[in-house]
Amino acid sequence: MAQDQSPSGPDLTQGVPVIALDGGKLLGHVGEKDILVVRTGDEIFAIDAQCSHYHGPLVDGLLDGSTVRCPWHHACFDLRSGEAVRAPALSPLSCWKVEQRDGKLFVQSKLEKQEKPAGQDVPARVVIIGGGGAGFAAAEMLRRQNYQGSIVMLSADTSVPVDRPNLSKDYLAGSAPEDWLPLRSDKYYSKAGIDLRLQTEVTAIDVAVRQVITADGDKVPYDRLLLATGAEPVRLTIPGADQPNVHTLRTLDDSRAIIAATGNARRALVIGSSFIGLEVAAALRARDIEVHVVAPSKRPMERVLGAEIGDFIRALHEEHGVIFHLEDAVIAIEGSKVRLKSGELHEIDLIVAGIGVRPRLALAEQAGLAIDNGVVVDTYLETTVPGIYAAGDIARWPDPHTGQAIRVEHWVVAERQGQVAALNMLGRQQKFEAVPFFWSQHYDIPINYVGHAESWDDVAIDGDISAKDCAVQYKSNGRVLATVTIYRDLESLEEEVRMERQNA
Template structure:
C-alpha cells in the first residue's frame, strides 16, 4: 500500500488530504502538523475571529472527527526535522521516521521578526491573546502597514484602542499595490482615528514603545509587528531541493525531486499565465494549491495557473484583489473612489494585470477573465464601464 505524507497541517495540507480521498486514493495518508490544533484557516485570525464576530469552531477546515472518518493519520504537535530524499523518509521531532512514496511540503511561513519585546500574529493562540489584550484598551503601536498591520489595526480600533502605525514606505501597502491605492487605504485609516507615521523606519523596540530612526520615541502599551513573512523552507534546503524565495516547483507543483511536491506559502511555483515563478502567501493559494498538488501526486496532468487572489476587510472597506501588479505603468479607476465603491485596474503596456473591487461585488470572475485574456484595453472605456 502506498503512503503519501503531507508535512504541514494548515489549509493547503488539509485540502490536499481531502482531495486525495476524493480522487480515490486508498493508500495511507499521514498529515503532520507542528501545531497542536487541527488544521484551520488563517484569514479569520486578523479579521472576524480577532474582532469577535465569528466563533472559534468556524476557523477549522474540517470537523473534529473528519480525519479519522476518512482514514487520515493526523499527527499534531510534531515537526519534520529532516528529509532524506534517497531513502524516502522523514524524521520527526519525536525521533520516529516516516517513510513515503510521495511527499507534499506545505509548511507555510513564519512572521519576520525584529529585536525587542513585541507581539506577532500567526497562530490561533496569537489571535486569542491579541483579542484579550485589545479588549483592555490602551495604546497599540503597529510596526508595518501591510495587510496584517492594517487588519489588526482595524480590530484594535474597533475594541477602543488608540493605534499608531509606523511604516518606512510613503503609503500603506506601497510595495503590494503602489502609491495610488496605498493612499486610499491611508485615508480610510486616518478617518478612523489611526495615527499614521509613514516614511518612518523603526530603529528600536523598547519596553515602553519604539524609537524611530529620527530619534523620536513613541510610547505604547503593546507593540505589534507585521512586516511580512518568511517561507519555512528549512526542511527543503537541508534536503538539497532547489530553493530560492520559496521551494521551487514547476507548474504541476513538483519540486526538483520527482517524488516531492510543494504548495501554499512555502512554494515558489511556475505560473504559465505570467511566464515566471510566483510565491503567493494568500488564502486562495493554499485553498487551491493543496488540491492541485494532490492531483499531481496522483499522476494527473496538472497545470496550476490560477490568478492570485486575496480579500481584506478594514473599517468600511471590503475588497477583493486579483492578479499581480509587478511592472504596472498605469492605474485606472471605475466608480466612486471617495465613496469607496470602485474597481481599480492595474495596466502594463495597455493590458490589465491586476484588479481590485472595493465594496463592489460579484465581479471577480470578470476581472480575472480580463487578466487572462491579455487583450489591450482603452483606459477611458475601462474607466467608464463600457468594457
C-alpha cells in the first residue's frame, strides 16, 4: 500500500493554465492534499488523486465517461459525486469545485455530497448470512444508499470483515500491520446501525415464514435475505493431516496461526501450486523460511493461466529460493516428516495446504434453492426463491461476456456482487454485468487478470513475459475471453472496458 507523500504538482489554489489539461489529466494539490483534475468531453472535474482502496495513483488510471478507474485493482469512481461505484474501493473520494477565469483553472474548495434516496420497494428487514467481502459490501452499500431499515449480519468468523486478499500477501509476509486488515473499524457497525453478530452459525432458513435460525436457537426474521456464505478450504485426507503443524488459510485466525508457527519454523511445505499456495510461499520466503511446494500439476497455475505464465511464475519463485516438487503428491505426514509419492522424505516444521476451496451450499440446499455448481441466480442475483439473493463464491450467474452461467471465487467479484444485490434488494433492478477481475501478487510482481476463460484454443502474447512486460490473451474461436497483464495496468483497464462494451 502506498503511503502519503509530499504534495504533487502545482498549487491549484493559485491557478494553472487551462492548456495544462490538454492531455486530459493534471495532478496538483490543494494544501497537503493531492488532487486530480481531468477533462472528459466538455467538462472538467477535480477529485482526490488516490484510490481509497490501496491508494493507487488515479492519474495513471483510465478515464471512461464521467468515471475514473484505478490502475492497480480496477476500482471505479464517479467524477461528479466521488462515489466508489465499483469495488474493491468502498469509500468515496472528495470532489472539488473547479473554477475558470482569465484562462486559468482554480481548485480551492470541496463540493458538498448529495444524499441518495433509498429506493421504491424498500424492505423493513435485511438479513445477510456471511462476513466476507460480498456480505460486507452489501451491508455497506445499503447504508450508503441511505437505507434506514434493519440490517442483521450473521458471521461465523471471530473477527469483523477483513481485507481477505491481504491475509496471504503483505500481512502474512510481515510487511503490513494487522490494523490495516479490517474493512471498517469495530465502531463502524454500531454507528452505521449494522447488527453484526460474530461467531454465529446459521443452521437453517425457514422460507415459509421468512426467518433465519441460528445454532443458538435464535430466529431472525427477514424481508430480504442475502446468502454470502462463501467457500471453505478443501481439507487434506491423508494420514497425519490432523496434526497441529498442518494449516489452511481462509480467515484472519488462520493467518494468525501460520504467523505464530513461523516463529520457530526453519522449513515449510506448501501443498498445492494455486494462487493461495504460491502467495503463501512468497510470504514465507519474506520471513526467510525455506519453502518447498508440492503439487500434482506439471506447472504452477497452468489450469488458469496456461503454460507460458505458469513457467514464468515457477521461475520467479525459484529465483527467490522456492523449491518445487511438481508432478508429485504428499501421501503422509508423520510428525515432522512429510512423505511424498515419489518416495522422498522431508523434515518439515510448518505445512500449509492450499488445494482449493468448496462453496458452502448446505444452507441453500436446505432452503430448497436451485443448485447447479453453486446457487443458481438470475441476472439480478436473485435465487429461485423470491426475496433471497446470493453473492460471492457460491453464486452461479448468467455471464453476458461468456454467454454461460459461471461461478468464480474472486474477491472483487464477490464485493461487486454484494453491492449489486444490495441495490436490487432496494428495488433498483440493476443487472450484474461486471467483467470478472482478480489480481495476484508474487514478491513485487503484480499479475492482473480480466475476463474469464475456463478453456481456450489460442494464447496470444504481446511483449516479453520474462521481462515482466506483457499482455497475454486467452482466445476461443478468435474471441478474447481473458487477458493477463504484468506491469501493463492501463492496458488491463482498457481490456476491461472493451469487454464491457462488447456485450452491452
